[in-house]
Amino acid sequence: MDHFQLRDGVLHAEDVPLPRIADEVGTPVYVYSRATLTRHARVFRDALGELDNPHIAFAVKSNPNLAVLKVLANEGYGADVVSGGELTRALKAGMKPEDIVFSGVGKTHAELLQGLEAGIGQFNIESEEEGYELAAIAERHGKRAACALRVNPDVDARTHEKISTGKRENKFGVPLDRAAEIYARLAEEDGLDMRGVAVHIGSQLGDLEPLETAFGKLGALIAELRAQGCTVTHADLGGGLGVPYKAGETLPAPTEYGAMVARVTKDWDVRLMFEPGRVIAGNAGVLLTRVIRSKRSGNGPPFMVVDAAMNDLARPAMYGAWHDFAAVAPSGDRMTAHIVGPICETGDTFAMDRECDALVAGDLAVFRTAGAYGATMASSYNSRGFVAEVLVDGDKYAVVADRIAASAIMDAERVPEWLA
Numbered sequence: 001m002d003h004f005q006l007r008d009g010v011l012h013a014e015d016v017p018l019p020r021i022a023d024e025v026g027t028p029v030y031v032y033s034r035a036t037l038t039r040h041a042r043v044f045r046d047a048l049g050e051l052d053n054p055h056i057a058f059a060v061k062s063n064p065n066l067a068v069l070k071v072l073a074n075e076g077y078g079a080d081v082v083s084g085g086e087l088t089r090a091l092k093a094g095m096k097p098e099d100i101v102f103s104g105v106g107k108t109h110a111e112l113l114q115g116l117e118a119g120i121g122q123f124n125i126e127s128e129e130e131g132y133e134l135a136a137i138a139e140r141h142g143k144r145a146a147c148a149l150r151v152n153p154d155v156d157a158r159t160h161e162k163i164s165t166g167k168r169e170n171k172f173g174v175p176l177d178r179a180a181e182i183y184a185r186l187a188e189e190d191g192l193d194m195r196g197v198a199v200h201i202g203s204q205l206g207d208l209e210p211l212e213t214a215f216g217k218l219g220a221l222i223a224e225l226r227a228q229g230c231t232v233t234h235a236d237l238g239g240g241l242g243v244p245y246k247a248g249e250t251l252p253a254p255t256e257y258g259a260m261v262a263r264v265t266k267d268w269d270v271r272l273m274f275e276p277g278r279v280i281a282g283n284a285g286v287l288l289t290r291v292i293r294s295k296r297s298g299n300g301p302p303f304m305v306v307d308a309a310m311n312d313l314a315r316p317a318m319y320g321a322w323h324d325f326a327a328v329a330p331s332g333d334r335m336t337a338h339i340v341g342p343i344c345e346t347g348d349t350f351a352m353d354r355e356c357d358a359l360v361a362g363d364l365a366v367f368r369t370a371g372a373y374g375a376t377m378a379s380s381y382n383s384r385g386f387v388a389e390v391l392v393d394g395d396k397y398a399v400v401a402d403r404i405a406a407s408a409i410m411d412a413e414r415v416p417e418w419l420a
């Protein structure tokens, strides 16, 4: 069920009319639905119902807002983090250290130490070099780090090239054909408790087949490791499940994913771990914006300039991504427009030749499916400041991230005296 629905002709987030949020908080603003987050968390967990006690770690990178993390912590979710900053957030939101997985190719010395001191559940080691560095830090501090080795299965995930992570030429993980020897060597380290393997082939996957291929390869690796005497008790299958961005688009349902996983892993005898991000948060948020003005463009459709821009929602500019765009109070009339932001780059374009609700200056509209990889990828380009975020729960809402004004960012800058 969609918690962003028209009621009496006005788009609501749960029971809150969006114009109320626009008036009270201003635009642009991200609006999240707690009910959707909770529902998605439960749907995903239920889809894994055939498995024995799966560990689900929300990919914090997809939406690191503390309130969003708290909603998921309340649902028993752990966290998949990729930086010291994300680790700090996950802990602050109440996630248990043992439920936190630390991924990423470039964990620094300080971040490895931070993870060890926090007592996190698992490091997903992405290279032999990282393994030795972690082992040395752990030994020096009298600790033992629980680890999985992330492998690169060389599988084409059939998604956008910039978010594909499982091809040999991508920077992630260790090559599959070297994984067994690296695992065995790292297992010799006193500072490491090599307990598992991990894989994540990419994001916004619309097809289960590449995932199944990658999981099949991981299963063969587990068998090979055990045959050579290594212990494997955990397997982390990453995230990646895609979500519909266009009305009417169909993607594999979590239940189909869960059934495939159960089938492929039935003889693995490990605890399975998952790192979903987008499938939990994507459709739990919209970016609420106001039309600044429409500008005629020769004989073509008008440019509809909205007050959100590529610095607030980078996905269209970065990946050519589609976000459905709809009026908050649709009149029923339609128009075709180029939907653009105010930033001084042609790339600041949300959509060209988009057929959409007819809108005029001052009207409110939303970009849908903006709950994942939205606010978290914002910048302050063109000195526009950082966009605000709101969480709705029934008929109430809270500002869960203040708008950061360009002036506040400027306060952190200095002109050295020697320039005077």
Ligand SMILES: Cc1ncc(COP(=O)(O)O)c(C=O)c1O
Binding pocket: 059, 062, 080, 103, 104, 165, 200, 202, 203, 204, 238, 239, 240, 241, 275, 276, 277, 278, 279, 372
């Ligand atoms: C290691 C890792 N885990 C989990 C995720 C979450 O992916 P998604 O949001 O597609 O579920 C990502 C991002 O692609 C990732 O790099």
Ligand SMILES: N[C@@H](CCCC[NH3+])C(=O)O
Binding pocket: 061, 163, 203, 204, 315, 319, 372, 373
């Ligand atoms: N930022 C990407 C997803 C990246 C996934 C990172 N592992 C997007 O918006 O689609």
